[in-house]
Amino acid sequence: MKLKPFLKDKRHFFIFVLLLLLIINGLCLLDEHFQIQLHNLLYLNALLLMLVFFYLLFGYLKRYFYFKDLHYYLNVQKEIHPHALPKPQTEEHALFNLIFETVYLKNLAQIRSLEENQREYEEFIDGWVHAVKTPITASYLLMEEMKSDKIKGPLLNELSKIEHYVAQALYYSKADDFSKDFIIQPFYLDELLRKIIKKESSLFIAKHIQPLLMVPKVEVASDFKWMFFIVDQLIHNALKYSNPNSQIKITYQKTDFEEYLMIEDYGVGIHASDLPRIFEKGFTGNNGRKYGKSTGIGLYLADKLSKKLGQRIQAESIPGDYTRFTLYFAHLSGYYLD
């Protein structure tokens, strides 16, 4: 503790001492019958002031070490725990320590119960997603028995959308403890894309959109499952906003410095004012409002998960013309390649 705040804390004591000295000196000087020599009075004053000084010095030193401990506790020690607090010096300190401990324990209990709720909720979502896949599977199998494509086609589209939203729910709940379930290993990028196109085939066909898959047989290192989700979000999005009878162009590029996948659709595009915000959670923008049924979750999740994989997504667009999403892969071995 610095000297100044200490002295400031002691201001009432100073006034008190001053008052004492004033009374003593006043009494001695004003009373004619009081016999005391002047140098003795001065000596008395000096003695008293000396005593006050030593009292303060002792007090200051005691506080100095206590405050040093407190500062250490607050700034240096990583874990703030009531039991690590410096020993109380006064009854007040003891009481404050107790209050702190009470608040601490109360908060701890609250955090534990929230964490427990969160975990239970995640478990529920996980269970729910797997449970709902059973009726979805049954519906697909049932639909195979259907004769008329007039109903079957659109129904397939709707079912594929349900599947899409279910996947979003699952990945949303898992996004935060992502590290528990990912395996980085090389896989063929074109294979991943073919699987995704296959999955989205009913939407492609219904809108008569042709995928232009221009990706060579190239290996990338990432987690297949999470990548599947991310790229599927981008392609699903492209399908949603592109014009019927158009194309979705998927290309791959590799330079000395980077490696990326581009997904380009030709449709409504994204307004320049919306563009910087499309990866925000819950942002739906002009298109979302106009075309409805946008949750503002797909791109948010794709972006968030990409970052966790060390990748990034960029979007460019000219409204009414095209939208291009570029996914940059984490470049691991670039330095060693020629």
Add this chain to the structure above:
Amino acid sequence: MYRIFLVEDDPLICDLVCENLKKWGFEVQVPQNFEQVLEEFIKFHAHLVLMDINLPSYDGFFFAEKIRQISNVPIIFLSSRTGNMDMVMAMNMGGDDFVTKPFSSEILLAKIRALIRRTYDYANNISEFLEHKGLILNLSDYSITFEGQKEELTKNEFRILTLLMKNKGEILSRDEIMRALWEDESFVDDNTLTVNMNRLRKKLQSIGLYDYIVTKKGEGYYMP
């Protein structure tokens, strides 16, 4: 006839898969009691096991491991679980393949056929031919034969013909045919489908089959 043991607790999926497999000439059995999957498996002498993971009593991993202790029968897991750990677990427990829900019966069938082909002496017994009005479609070498005349089909032509023959008498829309082709990763557009269709018809004509596939304007195609 190949025997397939299907361990799946959802009755509807169970029925639908059963029916489909029976259509393709497999003998299918489902366990009556999920406590005694192993005992029923032993009794049935299955050639292949389809195993759901989430089951009422023990899970599919448990039974797969038990089966592995006594048999090398191929096991395909059916599951809605998609976690990496689940896949690894499935392989560790002796699974040969993993089909994630939702799946189409086409995919399931393709995997079953591939696995049976790999495990058992192929030549016999899986129905390797489709027949309709004298036309024989060979499913293993993509060829068609009619009154002794033979013609080879491309993959797309083969896929289209299979679909029409399997659904004979029913009208199939162009979208439906396209979806089936896309399922095989042949992402054809409208024009390509028309070209494929015309080539297929020419090949049919070249072995003496005229008007074998009928166009229903605005609706699709069918095989009378």
